[in-house]
Amino acid sequence: MTKKVLPIIAVSFGVIFLIQAGNLSLASADVKTDIAKPKSTTSDTQISAEEGNIESESVCLTGAVAETLMNERSALNSRQIEIAKRETALKALETKVQKDVDSLEVTQKTIQNQIDKMEKVAEDDILHLVEMYKTMKPKKAAEIFDSMDPGFAAGFLRQMDSTQAGLIMSEMSARKSYQISLIIANRGADWRQ
Structure with a gap:
């Protein structure tokens, strides 16, 4: 008999527990609907003011924090x-x-x-001088080239055709002709090697 009574008591307690849990959930649902329903005595401005208070209470800052933020x-x-x-x-x-x-x-x-x-004018001047020396008699041009710096004279002679330059160099002193020949030969020597 006790074996049959104990399960019945356990089931009874379970049913009672479920009923009370249902009553509690119904009661909490009623409380939630009461909160959600606006009371007829409060106006819309009061409700929004209350909501604003709720929001401002959640963002409330102390004076020191507000001053620091500002x-x-x-x-x-x-x-x-x-x-x-x-x-x-x-x-x-x-x-x-x-x-x-x-x-x-x-x-x-x-x-x-x-x-x-x-540069064009300077080049034209040199070309003009070259043309002048070409038209001179080789002996007279040789006298002028003998008195020039060998590097300067080599520049003029290099601008002339080989025949005219050879005629002038043949009338120059051997020493000066040799110096001018070395200068002309050494131009571009690095490229030839």
Whole structure:
């Protein structure tokens, strides 16, 4: 008999437990619906004010923390203003530098054109002198080349055709002809080896 009574008591306690748990869940559901339903005596502004209080209570800061945050925000704003000023100044400086670079490029092109013209004139002058020496009698040209620096004379003779240069060198002193021949022969010697 006790074997039959114990399971019945256990089942009874289980049923009682389930009923009470159901009553508790129903009671908590009623409380939740009461909270969710607005009371007829409160207005919408009171409800939103109460909700605002709930939110403000969750974000409440102490005076020291709020003051620190405000100081940091003020410092960040100052820093942003300073960065904006520097960016503006940097852009103005970049524009000025670009204008200066453009101006320098124009000046460089102008100078290079002048240098090219001067080199052309100088080359034309040398070619003119070469032509003058070619038309001279070899003996007279040899007298002039004998008095020149050997490197300078070698430059002129190199510009002349071989026959004319040979005639002039044959009228020069042997020593000067030898020096000029060495200078002409050594030009480009590194490339030949």
